[in-house]
Amino acid sequence: MVLGLMLTGTLYAAFAPSSSAGSASSDEELVETGRNLFLVGCSTCHGQNGEGITTLEGDQLGPALAGVGAAAVDFQVGTGRMPAAQPGAQNPTKPVTYSDEEIKALAAFVASLGPGPSVPDPSDYSLAGLSEEEREEAVSRGGQIFLTNCTACHNFAGKGGAMPRGGNAPNLSDTSAKHIYEALLTGPGQMDTFSNGNLSPEEKRDVIAYLYSLREQPQYGGFDLGGMGPVSEGMFAWIVGIGSLVCFATWIAAHTARTSRRKDEAAA
Incomplete structure (x- = not known):
């Protein structure tokens, strides 16, 4: 029994840290990929770190994204609303720009800015x-x-x-x-x-x-x-x-009146 416990502990110590490290590395790579996509397609309105941008006139080009969560990104980008063609009262749906993997990477990056609803x-x-x-x-x-x-x-x-x-x-x-x-x-x-x-x-x-x-x-x-x-x-x-x-009834009445008038004129 002691030998079995020692063997189990040894195997866990050997493989568990490696698995966790691999998962963490994968998450970091996904966030980095999302950041690169964000800088190219989203930073013009939302800022390089998702802080949002306001014009000199006080108009908001894009809101701050810290805390909106991965679910907001998946919705906005997955329905084609983002990236927006131009700022407006509301962004309409349009063909999706990014692939599913790219949307996942963008969502991971925005989720890293602050806690929010997940997909x-x-x-x-x-x-x-x-x-x-x-x-x-x-x-x-x-x-x-x-x-x-x-x-x-x-x-x-x-x-x-x-x-x-x-x-x-x-x-x-x-x-x-x-x-x-x-x-x-x-x-x-x-x-x-x-x-x-x-x-x-x-x-x-x-x-x-x-x-x-x-x-x-x-x-x-x-x-x-x-x-x-x-x-x-x-x-x-x-x-x-x-x-x-009503229009049809009016037409019938007018037509009947004209017919009666013509008959009266012919009889006279």
């Missing part, structure tokens, strides 16, 4: 492993959370809408589950931040389950007008539907 694991937002009943319950809970906290900007169907000061709430119909989770976690732009203290990881997953359920729902009644809700649909019905009927 979520697929188990945080996936419904895999849940029964059909549990999925339905998750959708129901997520719907209540979304309708309470999110519909003012994204509307009840997650189709988005206009926001003050030139911003907009994006359409969530094509947004991936990971990026929805990261948006909830980091609060990009004018969006509120829903940390794990505000919404637990399970509640965030339930919101994602609700949004994904909307994509599977059939659209009854023909033209759905983008799912913008009863106000826009009612306005369309009044202006286009009833307006067309």
Whole structure:
């Protein structure tokens, strides 16, 4: 027994430090790679050390990045919002500039500037492993959370809408589950931040389950007008539907009057 314990201790002392050193070296290399990418593509607006840059007029080119975490980088760069083409009220989505490995390196560098939310694991937002009943319950809970906290900007169907000061709430119909989770976690732009203290990881997953359920729902009644809700649909019905009927009725009345006048003239 003593010999076995000595052998186990010797093997651990021989291999464990080497493994830890290798992991640390790998992390340092990833951060260094991210820093090099950051200096080329991001430092113009965010500064060489992520401290942020403000113009002489007081306008902010890019905010400080210490504490935003890897999740914010993965969301902004992974959706193409960053690097930005030019400063503006809100950066729109566009084709992604960096590869997955480069995004991972950038996220590692920014995470090294200060503690912040990390990139979520697929188990945080996936419904895999849940029964059909549990999925339905998750959708129901997520719907209540979304309708309470999110519909003012994204509307009840997650189709988005206009926001003050030139911003907009994006359409969530094509947004991936990971990026929805990261948006909830980091609060990009004018969006509120829903940390794990505000919404637990399970509640965030339930919101994602609700949004994904909307994509599977059939659209009854023909033209759905983008799912913008009863106000826009009612306005369309009044202006286009009833307006067309009024114009058609007016045309019929005018045509009937002209026909009657011609008959009277012919009889005279």
